[in-house]
Amino acid sequence: MHVVASHPFAGQQPGTSGLRKKVTVFQQPHYLENFIQAVFTAVPALVGATLVVGGDGRFFNLQATQTIIKMAAANGVAKVIVGAGGLLSTPAASALIRQRHAAGGLILSASHNPGGADGDFGVKFNSANGGPAPAAVTDAIYAASLEIDSYRTVASADLELDKLGSQQIAAMQVEVVDPVADYAELMASLFDFAAIARLLAKPDFKFVFDAMHAVTGPYAEEIFTRRLGLPSQQLLNCQPQLDFGGGHPDPNLAHAGDLIAALAGVGEFALAAASDGDGDRNMVLASELFINPCDSIALLAANAHCVPAYREGLAGVARSMPTSRALDRVAAKLQLPCYETPTGWKYFGSLLDAGKITLCGEESFGSGSDHIREKDGLWAVLFWLNIIAVRGLSPRQLLAEHWTEYGRDFFSRHDYEGLPSDDARSLLADLHQPSQPLVGRRWGALTLLQLESFTYTDPVDNSRADKQGLIFTFEDDSRAVLRLSGTGTSGATLRLYFDRYSSDSAQYWLAPQQALAATIAAISELLQLEQRFGRHHPDVIT
Ligand code: G6P
Ligand code: ZN
Numbered sequence: 001m002h003v004v005a006s007h008p009f010a011g012q013q014p015g016t017s018g019l020r021k022k023v024t025v026f027q028q029p030h031y032l033e034n035f036i037q038a039v040f041t042a043v044p045a046l047v048g049a050t051l052v053v054g055g056d057g058r059f060f061n062l063q064a065t066q067t068i069i070k071m072a073a074a075n076g077v078a079k080v081i082v083g084a085g086g087l088l089s090t091p092a093a094s095a096l097i098r099q100r101h102a103a104g105g106l107i108l109s110a111s112h113n114p115g116g117a118d119g120d121f122g123v124k125f126n127s128a129n130g131g132p133a134p135a136a137v138t139d140a141i142y143a144a145s146l147e148i149d150s151y152r153t154v155a156s157a158d159l160e161l162d163k164l165g166s167q168q169i170a171a172m173q174v175e176v177v178d179p180v181a182d183y184a185e186l187m188a189s190l191f192d193f194a195a196i197a198r199l200l201a202k203p204d205f206k207f208v209f210d211a212m213h214a215v216t217g218p219y220a221e222e223i224f225t226r227r228l229g230l231p232s233q234q235l236l237n238c239q240p241q242l243d244f245g246g247g248h249p250d251p252n253l254a255h256a257g258d259l260i261a262a263l264a265g266v267g268e269f270a271l272a273a274a275s276d277g278d279g280d281r282n283m284v285l286a287s288e289l290f291i292n293p294c295d296s297i298a299l300l301a302a303n304a305h306c307v308p309a310y311r312e313g314l315a316g317v318a319r320s321m322p323t324s325r326a327l328d329r330v331a332a333k334l335q336l337p338c339y340e341t342p343t344g345w346k347y348f349g350s351l352l353d354a355g356k357i358t359l360c361g362e363e364s365f366g367s368g369s370d371h372i373r374e375k376d377g378l379w380a381v382l383f384w385l386n387i388i389a390v391r392g393l394s395p396r397q398l399l400a401e402h403w404t405e406y407g408r409d410f411f412s413r414h415d416y417e418g419l420p421s422d423d424a425r426s427l428l429a430d431l432h433q434p435s436q437p438l439v440g441r442r443w444g445a446l447t448l449l450q451l452e453s454f455t456y457t458d459p460v461d462n463s464r465a466d467k468q469g470l471i472f473t474f475e476d477d478s479r480a481v482l483r484l485s486g487t488g489t490s491g492a493t494l495r496l497y498f499d500r501y502s503s504d505s506a507q508y509w510l511a512p513q514q515a516l517a518a519t520i521a522a523i524s525e526l527l528q529l530e531q532r533f534g535r536h537h538p539d540v541i542t
Pocket of ligand 1: 017
């Protein structure tokens with residue numbers, strides 16, 4: 001064992017989803033090693049236990065995997081389970097941690113952020129339940145990173161990560177596993193694959209999936225083509241690449257151009273879907289129909305009886321606070337508890353572990369269930385296919401039916417990227433203590449009824465998270481939510497979320513920007529973003 005002297009780096013504090021930085025930051029000598037050593041210091045349960053390691057295949061994934069395995073051997077880990085080629089999608093890693101009773105996992109990904117030598121990299125520690133480590137653990141990792149004076153590793157040749165089976169490094173066993181097999185089995189155990197295969201074989205139904213040159217390619221080939229019989233030309237961009245083919249592996253309307261093109265001229269009985277860099281996000285589309293993630297999770301919950309795994313009913317549901325309240329309406333009808341959590345999948349973990357919820361979802365293109373402790377892109381796509389197969393309706397018909405039953409919650413998110421961090425933080429601070437009252441005043445055409453800073457108390461372990469976003473509620477019950485992103489790597493990204501409910505069927509097919517125009521205008525007058533930041537328009541609208 002080697003003990004290598006080192007010194008702390010500033011800023012190794014995990015964000016919404018692990019430590020995410022530019023590749024060039026991670027490539028600094030000792031930078032990755034320090035953070036990994038901080039994990040071993042903060043999580044003593046890893047000694048003598050099993051650790052799962054894998055990532056989304058982006059630039060630096062392989063080198064980091066080799067580094068981590070050697071450090072695990074030097075830190076007393078009994079066994080590392082690693083996906084062949086260093087690959088594991090985030091949901092597959094979560095499943096593997098649970099199936100193999102590992103003490104945790106290190107997932108190498110910067111999710112939907114661009115990759116390549118100039119792109120982003122990230123490391124996320126997941127706990128024994130398979131989910132993102134809770135704040136108490138990430139705080140301990142950060143604290144350890146600030147005190148570090150050395151890290152441990154072993155001198156050894158690189159592992160053969162393409163060879164399935166067991167290898168030995170010092171006293172530690174390394175098992176290289178097929179990254180896809182167990183996950184595909186898990187999906188087959190949840191959904192009605194026979195019904196989905198029949199749907200995919202119908203000449204009048206078209207399904208296209210875009211893996212965006214990211215990790216879900218091999219998973220999609222196994223599940224959709226080999227198990228469900230989909231012609232391989234209906235899978236796009238399935239070869240994982242170090243730089244995701246130069247694109248953003250981000251499934252939204254701005255970045256999934258290939259998918260939108262594949263839908264051209266296709267009829268209404270169709271579904272197109274994409275997943276992100278590490279496979280936990282999903283976007284579903286039909287021809288000329290973008291299905292907002294807030295509507296998607298609500299519709300999945302309302303139709304969960306179509307899926308074998310959820311046929312017996314749901315224990316409860318949850319959504320993150322900025323996500324629209326469409327899910328709450330389904331929960332009320334089904335008489336289910338509905339929880340509102342801060343942004344970040346880690347907050348669903350204790351509710352899932354305690355059996356309080358079965359399904360959960362977020363506006364940020366994530367949905368999932370108690371089958372693992374991460375959101376799951378392919379799971380969501382299979383869920384949609386299973387519903388369409390059983391109901392025999394097109395996505396448009398399903399949404400129309402849903403809105404007729406529950407009304408529509410219009411939703412949109414506006415992102416302002418690359419803002420000076422200090423200025424963005426001081427905007428939030430000013431709003432927490434405004435110099436003059438904002439509530440009760442008219443902004444644009446709307447009076448502001450309430451301004452609240454979201455605080456969450458976990459109903460299972462009573463842990464508290466405060467300042468999780470500002471909620472502006474207007475007289476028409478529309479909401480605007482303001483928070484800073486915790487996943488960016490340069491400057492600050494300000495996120496503004498808008499939602500408004502309507503039960504007027506004449507409005508259901510309005511464009512969200514139009515339906516939300518009054519709330520958007522009100523908040524723009526209130527926040528004065530133009531004066532503060534010189535920004536006239538958001539950089540991204542979802
Ligand atoms: C990651 C987390 C999600 C979260 C999203 C948004 O994807 O897994 O749970 O909703 O980041 O994060 P941000 O802080 O950038 O809005
Ligand atoms: Zn992701």
